[in-house]
Amino acid sequence: MSLLSFFNRRSSAPVARERLQILLAHERGIVGGESDLVSLLREEIVALVRRHITVERDNIQVKMNRGGDVSTLEIEVEIPSASGAPIAARA
Amino acid sequence: MAKVLVVTSGKGGVGKTTSTAALGAALARSGDKVVVVDFDVGLRNLDLVMGAERRVVFDLINVVQGDAKLAQALIRDKRLENLSILPASQTRDKDALTEEGVARVLAELREKFDWVICDSPAGIERGATLAMRHADLAVVVTNPEVSSVRDSDRIIGLLDSKTEKAERGERMEKHLLLTRYDPARAERGEMLKTDDILEILSIPLLGIIPESEEVLRASNVGAPVTLNNPDSAPGRAYFDAARRLKGETVEMTIPSDRKTLFGKIFGRRAA
Numbered sequence: 001m002s003l004l005s006f007f008n009r010r011s012s013a014p015v016a017r018e019r020l021q022i023l024l025a026h027e028r029g030i031v032g033g034e035s036d037l038v039s040l041l042r043e044e045i046v047a048l049v050r051r052h053i054t055v056e057r058d059n060i061q062v063k064m065n066r067g068g069d070v071s072t073l074e075i076e077v078e079i080p081s082a083s084g085a086p087i088a089a090r091a
Numbered sequence: 092m093a094k095v096l097v098v099t100s101g102k103g104g105v106g107k108t109t110s111t112a113a114l115g116a117a118l119a120r121s122g123d124k125v126v127v128v129d130f131d132v133g134l135r136n137l138d139l140v141m142g143a144e145r146r147v148v149f150d151l152i153n154v155v156q157g158d159a160k161l162a163q164a165l166i167r168d169k170r171l172e173n174l175s176i177l178p179a180s181q182t183r184d185k186d187a188l189t190e191e192g193v194a195r196v197l198a199e200l201r202e203k204f205d206w207v208i209c210d211s212p213a214g215i216e217r218g219a220t221l222a223m224r225h226a227d228l229a230v231v232v233t234n235p236e237v238s239s240v241r242d243s244d245r246i247i248g249l250l251d252s253k254t255e256k257a258e259r260g261e262r263m264e265k266h267l268l269l270t271r272y273d274p275a276r277a278e279r280g281e282m283l284k285t286d287d288i289l290e291i292l293s294i295p296l297l298g299i300i301p302e303s304e305e306v307l308r309a310s311n312v313g314a315p316v317t318l319n320n321p322d323s324a325p326g327r328a329y330f331d332a333a334r335r336l337k338g339e340t341v342e343m344t345i346p347s348d349r350k351t352l353f354g355k356i357f358g359r360r361a362a
Contacts, residue, residue: 016236
């Protein structure tokens with residue numbers, strides 16, 4: 001066993017600690033933070049869309065996807081067309 | 092004033108049942124009236140760890156569904172008269188537990204006991220959420236290991252959102268019980284340290300239970316480790332944790348099993 005691998009073997013706990021801190025910051029964002037930011041955004045987006053278009057509340061989807069580098073906010077609005085078939089608008 | 096305490100963890104196999112039995116017996120030893128309740132429907136084990144498996148006649152589901160009276164289902168411990176166990180059903184489905192039924196049984200237990208300790212099943216499904224639903228405080232059992240810490244974090248989130256207390260806008264009292272801890276490995280950097288875990292989970296520490304052969308020895312014979320060997324390292328650690336639950340200030344130490352020369356020579360024999 002080389003000296004390097006001897007020291008590597010000894011220092012696994014700090015790696016565990018760092019991995020957990022990064023992972024949990026991410027997971028808490030999805031589970032805990034979701035209710036705050038995304039629900040606030042959802043309410044305001046629904047209000048905004050309905051001010052201009054007659055659309056069912058359930059036809060507006062707001063999703064937040066958090067990634068390591070980039071997070072995306074997905075808004076999907078299903079607008080009923082004159083003929084009755086819905087037209088989906090995505091942003 | 093009775094307290095309903097849930098012993099939970101998310102992850103399985105970290106020591107919920109062992110801790111329920113050990114804390115229950117330690118609190119009973121201090122003179123309090125204690126009942127330990129198994130919520131693991133279909134996979135009950137608290138009866139086995141407590142050594143009461145041959146005395147089970149009725150169970151929690153029978154009482155929830157009104158097929159048996161509470162007094163018929165409660166099993167009094169043979170070693171401590173103020174310690175009782177309410178077993179789970181081994182044959183029924185966990186869906187047989189209703190929220191109203193559980194609330195009614197817990198209300199009845201509150202009138203008879205000082206401590207109602209609910210042993211939660213692993214996971215975050217119905218059984219686990221029902222076990223924590225009506226609790227006044229929670230003991231989160233965690234091993235110094237990444238998957239256990241992650242699951243504990245998830246359970247803490249549920250305790251803060253899905254319990255009656257949280258829904259009333261009150262703060263759920265949560266305590267961390269660190270089990271299977273090996274101070275020597277933590278010191279060598281091979282295991283997460285207590286401070287690392289406390290920093291990550293940010294809930295107060297109830298106790299540190301060292302990894303010990305005594306835990307298996309106690310479950311082999313069907314006795315809580317606090318009764319089977321009160322002077323062992325895990326025994327003393329659980330007694331300290333029980334005193335902290337009662338509001339006493341006890342210095343946080345990690346007890347170790349003292350090995351005498353005699354013990355070293357004969358320590359390998361089967362107990």
